[in-house]
Amino acid sequence: MSLNLSILLASLGGFIALALAMEKHCKHLLRHVLSPLWMRVLRTAGWLLLAVALVLSLQHLGWSIGVTAWFGWLSIAGVVLVFYLPKWPWQPAPSKGAPRRKENPASVDSALAQQPAERLHWLRRLATGVLLLVPVAVLGLLLTAAPKPLHSDAAVQGQVGPWTFTLAEAQRKAPRQVLGTPFKAFEVRFCETCDDQIRAAYLKIRKPRSLRAAGLVFSGNRWDRLVEIQIPAKAKLSDGLWLTVEGKDGSVHHAAVDIAEASPALAEFIARQQ
Template identity: 45%
Template sequence: MTTYYMLVLLCALAGFAALAISMEKYSRALTGRMLGATRRRYIYWLGWGFLIVALGVGVAGWHWNIGPVLLLGSLTAAGTLLVFIMPWWPLQPKHAARKEKPVSPFPDMRLAKPVRGLLVLSLIALPIWVGFNAWKMSEQAVLREDAIHGQIGPWTFVLAEENQDGPEFVAGHTPIKQFHLRFCEACDSEIRAAYLKIRKPRSLRAAGLAFQGARWTREVAIYIPPAARLADQIWLTVESKSGEVYQQAFDIQRLSPATARFIQEQP
């Protein structure tokens, strides 16, 4: 996953740098000369292109539910880095600027219609693509043969891991595993929240991370503790709107064989 981290960070840094260069205030300081309005406009759209690529890489690496969050972290890091670099940038040694012949301004400073249309189409298509993949991923998870069908309290449910791979590492060395949960359509209106965690929770406050999604398919990414054992099991806690709390345990080997192997391999 380090490759994804670096790609997202580099694309975010390039995007912010391009946006800064496209601004008249910073153009001369960063490039050593004043760029024309047309060139700065192209650089402006190039910057947004880099940011869109960063989002795409984040979604490809961590899916749509975690990718955008980590992208925000990369944008923060890239922005902070630029804040510290830009004040010192003009102090670097400069080469003598060569004389350029004056260029007559273009009558139309806007991008060509085909280029603008392509950019607008890209901005519209990306959210649609992300949403479609999120919907497809949710549908496939709970419809797989390895999904667990059961009943907790008065409600029937289907629980499945998002994919059959092992835990993913985020923020360096933090292993997480994603799961999807679907209640029957009539059950959703009676449920306040559902939680998932490794080890039996001692109270509702310690029930784990809440599934996101108010209706139909919900999802959550849970943390795999370093000292986790297969005997700890994965615990589902469901709270009704009237206050009743129900719990059910699942064998880790049954729910996620890859996670079970990961736990067994830990020292």
């Protein structure tokens, strides 16, 4: 929730700064126009705040969800400003128009002719209401959508050889049963500079004796890699999860990950089997 609020506030602050950097909106909000220097500062600050909101989205939600979330919060921030600015207390007083002439009986026909225009006005209001529901729906989806496993707080950070990695269970559920055999899926991501140096990554329960016994290989050559491993019948929590990484230079490195830390659901399942 704090992440979504931060993205919204950064987007809203960016739009406000960009509005103040424009002469028309600056006069509307402050009743006077700022100096060119201040307008340049506000314009720069506005774009920086929008960039901060984008970086927050991408860093915590990933590319696919992050970009969608950023556009969603931009829409909400824009709608808030569009509907609040007309109610701004410091806005310039509207100019008085010419006095209206008294109506005469001949104007009845023209009033009847204006009825289609009134219907069009109500249709525009209806369309505006529908548009307002769009950001509300986006907000609901963002609040209910769970972060990607590798971006969640439960993901495990570690190092295998010269490379850093993030490991997480694909779903926070007990292993799924396939013909009486339990399977559990995990995802791994290596650092951006490390990824080009890695040929393959493997995962299994219990320390492997050789590369051939390193377990199942993660699918995917870059970024998020996925594997579903079989849980041995006599697995123990002390066996640990073992990540084996083979570099393109031929080197092989191992790293042990605590089962309970990587997947509490798997740890509970193994404890019940013992």
